[in-house]
Amino acid sequence: MVAGDFDTIVQKVTQLLKEQGFGVLTQIGIQQTLKEKLDVDFKKYKILGACNPAFAYKALQAEDKIGTMLPCNIIVQ
Structure with a gap:
């Protein structure tokens, strides 16, 4: 768990993912x-x-049906 301002945490998670070679392709704001x-x-x-x-x-x-699980979902709440 990470504490802090919600938007700052989203930015930080996005940056940390980038550092590991992941790009954030989509963002879905469930609240909105x-x-x-x-x-x-x-x-x-x-x-x-x-x-x-x-x-x-x-x-x-390895498995062409793996596309049903892409992209990988990460939640921030």
């Missing part, structure tokens, strides 16, 4: 999405879709 679609309040919750191209390529060569 649920408010817009269902008009419900929810805690700050973001899904980061991260991918390391070399790892993804290697995994896809």
Whole structure:
């Protein structure tokens, strides 16, 4: 667990992923999405879709259906 400002933590996680060769391809803001679609309040919750191209390529060569699990999801809440 990491404590701090939510947006700062998202930036820090993104940077740490980058340092390990992962890029963040998508960000889904669950709090905003649920408010817009269902008009419900929810805690700050973001899904980061991260991918390391070399790892993804290697995994896809071994099993082409692994694409259902790409990109890798990381949550910040």
